[in-house]
Amino acid sequence: MIKDNCNNEVQTAIRGPVITFTDDPFKRNLDDAMVYEPDGIIAFANGIITHFGPAGVIAPQLPPGVKITHYGSDSLISAGFIDSHVHYAQTPMIGAFGEQLLDWLNKYTFPMERKFSDKDFARSVAKVFLQERLKHGITTSCVFGTVFPQSVDALFEEADKLNMRIAGGKVMMDRNAPDYLLDTPETSYDETKALIEKWHGYHRIMYAITPRFAPTSTAEQLSVAGALFAEYPQCYMQTHIAENLNEVEWVKALFPEREGYLDVYDHYGLCRPRALFGHGIHLTENELARLHSSGSAITHCPTSNFFLGSGYFNASRAMQKNRPVRTGLGTDIGAGTSFSMLTTLSEAYKAAQLNQSALHPAQAWYLATRGTAHAMYIDDKVGSIAPGMEADIVVIDMKSTPMIDYRMQFVQDINEALFVQITLGDDRAIRATYIAGELRYSKDAIMEGEHK
Numbered sequence: 001m002i003k004d005n006c007n008n009e010v011q012t013a014i015r016g017p018v019i020t021f022t023d024d025p026f027k028r029n030l031d032d033a034m035v036y037e038p039d040g041i042i043a044f045a046n047g048i049i050t051h052f053g054p055a056g057v058i059a060p061q062l063p064p065g066v067k068i069t070h071y072g073s074d075s076l077i078s079a080g081f082i083d084s085h086v087h088y089a090q091t092p093m094i095g096a097f098g099e100q101l102l103d104w105l106n107k108y109t110f111p112m113e114r115k116f117s118d119k120d121f122a123r124s125v126a127k128v129f130l131q132e133r134l135k136h137g138i139t140t141s142c143v144f145g146t147v148f149p150q151s152v153d154a155l156f157e158e159a160d161k162l163n164m165r166i167a168g169g170k171v172m173m174d175r176n177a178p179d180y181l182l183d184t185p186e187t188s189y190d191e192t193k194a195l196i197e198k199w200h201g202y203h204r205i206m207y208a209i210t211p212r213f214a215p216t217s218t219a220e221q222l223s224v225a226g227a228l229f230a231e232y233p234q235c236y237m238q239t240h241i242a243e244n245l246n247e248v249e250w251v252k253a254l255f256p257e258r259e260g261y262l263d264v265y266d267h268y269g270l271c272r273p274r275a276l277f278g279h280g281i282h283l284t285e286n287e288l289a290r291l292h293s294s295g296s297a298i299t300h301c302p303t304s305n306f307f308l309g310s311g312y313f314n315a316s317r318a319m320q321k322n323r324p325v326r327t328g329l330g331t332d333i334g335a336g337t338s339f340s341m342l343t344t345l346s347e348a349y350k351a352a353q354l355n356q357s358a359l360h361p362a363q364a365w366y367l368a369t370r371g372t373a374h375a376m377y378i379d380d381k382v383g384s385i386a387p388g389m390e391a392d393i394v395v396i397d398m399k400s401t402p403m404i405d406y407r408m409q410f411v412q413d414i415n416e417a418l419f420v421q422i423t424l425g426d427d428r429a430i431r432a433t434y435i436a437g438e439l440r441y442s443k444d445a446i447m448e449g450e451h452k
């Protein structure tokens with residue numbers, strides 16, 4: 001990082017085609033929500049965007065000597081991707097064969113999560129996970145740790161080295177899992193509180209109170225989670241809901257006194273702004289209305305839902321205009337099968353098709369950036385390109401494979417170009433990733449610390 005005499009980071013800038021959103025294209029006409037600038041400049045200093053606009057307008061406003069990195073016309077600069085549901089500890093078991101949710105958890109997930117009592121192991125996985133984030137242009141994530149607090153420390157310590165905006169938390173789980181993974185209402189309260197005090201608001205780190213899902217918490221533990229959320233309302237609360245039909249039936253049997261799955265969480269004070277519910281495939285109309293009225297959000301995890309045979313989330317129903325539920329996008333590694341948000345969007349498109357609706361490419365791009373930032377209540381910080389926003393940026397290589405290069409000759413406009421990237425693109429399409437204005441990944445250069 002270059003600093004001036006006052007230790008301020010000297011302004012730097014990047015130039016090339018830029019896409020960003022000023023509003024929600026699910027609610028407004030695309031022309032009123034999306035900005036496409038074929039030759040734009042974005043300048044930043046101290047991790048914050050200072051200028052954005054057409055190159056001809058911005059260049060004369062920059063101080064002489066500002067270094068401008070020019071990404072060519074076969075690039076597209078965007079706000080970095082945001083993933084609001086992912087399990088870093090499942091990185092080593094992505095692609096585990098043959099089961100649906102509850103058996104998959106018992107057979108593959110829990111034995112893997114056991115290994116995270118060893119902080120060195122946790123750190124080694126966190127490093128791989130975070131490098132893969134960068135390689136896929138994901139600049140913000142909301143992450144499940146494991147039941148072991150040291151697994152969260154390892155993740156946050158490594159993310160902090162990259163100055164990455166990240167949310168995460170220790171899984172709370174006091175029943176229906178192997179003994180070696182169980183905590184208690186008391187220890188989960190104490191350990192979560194200590195982690196919040198240590199990490200929430202430290203640099204770019206945010207804490208997520210993390211009851212895994214209703215079946216693995218007793219009523220006592222859910223009420224502890226609610227007490228923590230009331231004590232720390234600026235934190236997140238992340239969990240799972242209505243992913244799998246057997247799971248929904250199980251929750252009914254475990255909590256017969258409640259009206260349904262969401263009501264279990266609601267009863268314990270877990271439905272409010274910054275509550276992030278993974279999946280939500282099998283929610284009722286009343287439950288969607290309650291998510292809307294409480295300001296809670298759903299994270300749509302399509303690769304995971306197809307992989308585990310859970311079903312296909314109806315995003316357009318969730319976002320219905322009379323009671324839109326905040327909706328984010330998640331990879332849900334390791335039930336999710338790809339780190340790529342492009343691939344995740346491609347599967348979201350297919351889920352929408354199965355629901356007889358079409359996810360427009362610009363709406364999809366919004367979902368992976370500003371839309372998920374909105375679901376997480378951080379759209380004033382990340383998810384779009386504008387002065388004052390944090391300089392978390394991805395640069396797409398629009399011709400990253402011979403096939404995409406060939407296909408791109410035939411596209412007519414930016415929407416078609418986006419759709420080709422979504423349908424055919426993967427990590428090869430990520431040319432560069434900036435975190436708070438620092439170049440942290442470049443396809444053309446091996447960066448320090450990168451795993452091969």
Ligand code: GUN
Binds near residue numbers: 101109213243
């Ligand atoms: N429900 C409870 N735990 C999990 C998990 O780790 N992954 C998924 N996909 N669903 C869950």
Ligand code: ZN
Binds near residue numbers: 085086087240278
């Ligand atoms: Zn999950």
